[in-house]
Amino acid sequence: MKLKLTTLALGAMMAAGPVMAELVMPSLSYRTGPYAAGGIPFADGYADYFTLLNERDGGIGGVPVRVIECETGYNTEKGVECYESTKGEGALVYQPLSTGITYQLIPKTTADGIPMHTLGYGRTSAKNGNVFSHTFNYPANYWDGASGAVNYLLEENGGDISDKKIALVYHNSAYGKEPIRTLEELSAKHGFELILLPVDHPGQEQKSQWLQIRRERPDNVIMWGWGVMNQVAIQEAANIRFPMENFIGIWWSGGEHDVLPAGAASDGYKALTFHNVGRDFPIFQDIQEYVVDAGKAAGAGDQIGNVLYNRGLYAAMLAAEAVKEAQEIHGTADITPAMMRDGMEALDMTEERMASLGLPNFGPTFTASCENHGGDGMVGVVQWDADSQTWSLISDFAPTDQDVLGPLIKADSQSYAEENNIPAQCE
Amino acid sequence: MPEQLVFAMEVVLNGLMAGVLYALVALGFVLIYKASGIFNYAQGVMALFAAMTLVGIMQGQVPFAHLINATFGLHVTHFGWQIPGFIAILLTMAVMVLLAWLVQTFIMRHLIGQEPIILFMATIGLAYFLEGVADLMWGSEIKTLDVGLPQGINLWIDERTFNIFGYGFFIDNLDIVATIIAALLVAALVAFSQYTKQGRAMRAVADDHQAALSVGISLNFIWVLVWSVAGFVALVAGIMWGTKSGVQFSLSLIALKALPVLMLGGFTSIPGAIVGGLIIGVGEKLFEFAIGPLVGGATENWFAYVLALIFLVFRPQGLFGEKIIERV
Numbered sequence: 001m002k003l004k005l006t007t008l009a010l011g012a013m014m015a016a017g018p019v020m021a022e023l024v025m026p027s028l029s030y031r032t033g034p035y036a037a038g039g040i041p042f043a044d045g046y047a048d049y050f051t052l053l054n055e056r057d058g059g060i061g062g063v064p065v066r067v068i069e070c071e072t073g074y075n076t077e078k079g080v081e082c083y084e085s086t087k088g089e090g091a092l093v094y095q096p097l098s099t100g101i102t103y104q105l106i107p108k109t110t111a112d113g114i115p116m117h118t119l120g121y122g123r124t125s126a127k128n129g130n131v132f133s134h135t136f137n138y139p140a141n142y143w144d145g146a147s148g149a150v151n152y153l154l155e156e157n158g159g160d161i162s163d164k165k166i167a168l169v170y171h172n173s174a175y176g177k178e179p180i181r182t183l184e185e186l187s188a189k190h191g192f193e194l195i196l197l198p199v200d201h202p203g204q205e206q207k208s209q210w211l212q213i214r215r216e217r218p219d220n221v222i223m224w225g226w227g228v229m230n231q232v233a234i235q236e237a238a239n240i241r242f243p244m245e246n247f248i249g250i251w252w253s254g255g256e257h258d259v260l261p262a263g264a265a266s267d268g269y270k271a272l273t274f275h276n277v278g279r280d281f282p283i284f285q286d287i288q289e290y291v292v293d294a295g296k297a298a299g300a301g302d303q304i305g306n307v308l309y310n311r312g313l314y315a316a317m318l319a320a321e322a323v324k325e326a327q328e329i330h331g332t333a334d335i336t337p338a339m340m341r342d343g344m345e346a347l348d349m350t351e352e353r354m355a356s357l358g359l360p361n362f363g364p365t366f367t368a369s370c371e372n373h374g375g376d377g378m379v380g381v382v383q384w385d386a387d388s389q390t391w392s393l394i395s396d397f398a399p400t401d402q403d404v405l406g407p408l409i410k411a412d413s414q415s416y417a418e419e420n421n422i423p424a425q426c427e
Numbered sequence: 428m429p430e431q432l433v434f435a436m437e438v439v440l441n442g443l444m445a446g447v448l449y450a451l452v453a454l455g456f457v458l459i460y461k462a463s464g465i466f467n468y469a470q471g472v473m474a475l476f477a478a479m480t481l482v483g484i485m486q487g488q489v490p491f492a493h494l495i496n497a498t499f500g501l502h503v504t505h506f507g508w509q510i511p512g513f514i515a516i517l518l519t520m521a522v523m524v525l526l527a528w529l530v531q532t533f534i535m536r537h538l539i540g541q542e543p544i545i546l547f548m549a550t551i552g553l554a555y556f557l558e559g560v561a562d563l564m565w566g567s568e569i570k571t572l573d574v575g576l577p578q579g580i581n582l583w584i585d586e587r588t589f590n591i592f593g594y595g596f597f598i599d600n601l602d603i604v605a606t607i608i609a610a611l612l613v614a615a616l617v618a619f620s621q622y623t624k625q626g627r628a629m630r631a632v633a634d635d636h637q638a639a640l641s642v643g644i645s646l647n648f649i650w651v652l653v654w655s656v657a658g659f660v661a662l663v664a665g666i667m668w669g670t671k672s673g674v675q676f677s678l679s680l681i682a683l684k685a686l687p688v689l690m691l692g693g694f695t696s697i698p699g700a701i702v703g704g705l706i707i708g709v710g711e712k713l714f715e716f717a718i719g720p721l722v723g724g725a726t727e728n729w730f731a732y733v734l735a736l737i738f739l740v741f742r743p744q745g746l747f748g749e750k751i752i753e754r755v
Binding site (some may be wrong): 031032033034035037040051172196197198199200201202203205207208209211212214215228232236238239240241257260261263264265300302 | 437438441445486493496502504530558562567568569570571572573576578579582597599668671672673675676677678684712715716717724725727728
């Protein structure tokens with residue numbers, strides 16, 4: 001009897017003993033379905049970066065990172081299910097990888113006190129941390145993208161585009177319509193003519209839009225595409241012999257899989273970006289050594305260095321740096337979601353910091369704060385070389401027009417705050 | 428000639444070409460429905476599966492590589508050879524025949540005599556299963572399909588129309604090829620069903636299953652044949668659409684473009700699918716050209732269905748469909 005009691009007591013002690021600390025990073029990925037071509041490299045990059053930290057550094061601050069991957073299929077309902085099923089695991093930050101899922105999760109994550117990071121997608125006005133306490137969208141948002149495209153065209157045309165005609169070919173959805181208001185404001189400011197050309201989902205048939213472009217002869221085309229719409233648009237542009245160097249896509253229209261189907265005809269196509277491209281960075285040597293060669297790569301290893309792989313890696317790097325900030329602020333390595341949020345608000349991405357991580361000039365420098373969850377909105381431009389099948393960064397990460405964007409973000413976020421009775425978060 | 432009229436002529440020509448591509452997808456639906464009364468929801472996915480298989484064979488990709496690697500700890504992706512387009516098309520056709528046999532043997536044979544809605548549900552299941560198999564078999568990345576079809580503006584038409592109207596029409600070379608192939612395909616299908624023993628048996632089964640059985644026609648064989656022919660049509664559609672956009676999972680959504688064509692042309696008529704496709708193609712493109720700018724554009728998807736509904740109200744069996752008269 002005594003032996004039994006002792007055994008039971010020991011068992012209870014073991015069960016109640018200190019749980020091994022870990023940093024839980026959910027990855028709401030989409031490796032299946034129509035959009036898997038973009039989802040797979042992002043998920044691989046996100047996972048591989050944390051694997052590298054675990055294998056090379058023993059985690060972050062000595063605490064290992066555990067990535068929980070949950071397949072959303074880019075479906076909003078499934079994304080919310082993934083959130084609900086993983087949040088109890090101690091999730092520190094969510095990357096929903098879908099604007100639809102983001103909109104559903106903004107109130108949920110706020111209520112649950114878990115931060116969410118939507119880099120380059122989601123609700124643009126979430127940049128205003130005074131309203132959106134748990135949503136972050138640094139380093140750039142869709143409106144930065146629209147302004148970045150116009151700024152790039154201004155730079156190319158000696159600062160004057162008042163005589164230019166610019167067409168926006170966009171996915172006829174909430175996502176595709178995001179840049180319209182910004183472009184209308186910028187059209188009024190700079191005097192260019194704006195032509196709006198919506199493309200219905202999924203975008204497999206765009207003959208009407210490109211015939212109209214051929215008739216109206218815009219000087220430049222900006223594209224807000226997604227999925228098959230991107231490949232068809234680039235092919236149609238090539239078919240009508242639209243100069244590729246005058247065709248700029250948003251960053252979700254600027255992956256290898258978007259240009260490769262058009263072959264040589266896609267040469268010179270441009271896309272906006274908020275991170276660097278290629279694998280010419282010291283960190284990729286470490287990824288090869290500690291992740292790929294060790295047989296711990298998330299995928300087949302064939303996505304490393306792709307645009308969307310780099311985006312996933314960049315997202316993971318920003319999350320890891322926010323963890324470090326949180327650990328420093330709170331003096332503990334085993335942080336909570338609330339501490340993670342503090343870390344994200346305190347994030348200061350300097351060039352020195354990126355260089356020390358093996359990622360020099362990998363992204364724009366920015367500083368987050370309680371009021372500013374979106375960074376400084378610096379945007380660059382990449383161009384596709386069909387011969388070498390590589391993207392190259394052809395501009396610096398340049399500032400966007402905050403004089404125009406600031407009031408738009410303020411108005412949109414204030415209206416959200418009024419609808420949802422949200423008091424100021426940064427008193 | 429007024430500029431807008433010239434533009435409208437270009438739009439009509441492009442609409443006709445787009446209509447041919449829609450008709451190519453609709454043809455597969457018609458073939459199976461005509462012979463077996465099944466509305467094959469999986470037709471779009473069959474086009475995707477056929478195109479993925481074609482690219483996989485051409486590039487020497489190892490099927491189920493991910494599964495093989497995960498199971499046996501290997502790292503195989505390709506055999507290391509490339510197969511010319513024509514041979515790859517023949518091999519893909521063999522795979523589509525095998526698929527037809529599998530569908531008939533393991534699904535449809537067991538559902539003979541069931542309500543049409545049950546058969547329809549079975550094809551929904553088949554569609555999702557096939558999509559998963561295609562993913563597992565060939566991977567989900569976007570693949571470039573190049574079987575040597577020309578793409579881009581036809582310069583001859585551009586020059587001729589420029590000389591006549593002062594504005595060169597844009598006609599895509601791929602659309603011209605698609606039109607020729609569709610015409611050959613329809614001629615071959617008609618010749619097959621009219622002049623071959625199997626074709627006549629197929630028509631007999633389509634007219635009356637019981638009567639066909641009573642004269643010794645194998646229903647099983649005919650349905651395998653029909654699904655194989657539908658697989659071939661799916662392969663042709665997959666090649667055309669896959670060349671335009673790359674072979675990717677959204678290729679299965681081209682089925683959405685075939686539905687208004689079927690509503691308009693009827694589910695049982697091959698000429699109906701062609702004429703329906705042309706009417707839908709021209710109708711949606713002209714509407715987008717004339718009315719689109721007034722209502723913010725992106726009218727094509729919904730207007731195709733409006734057009735089909737209008738025809739449906741006045742001729743429920745479609746333009747060329749068989750009128751069903753049931754006597755009480």
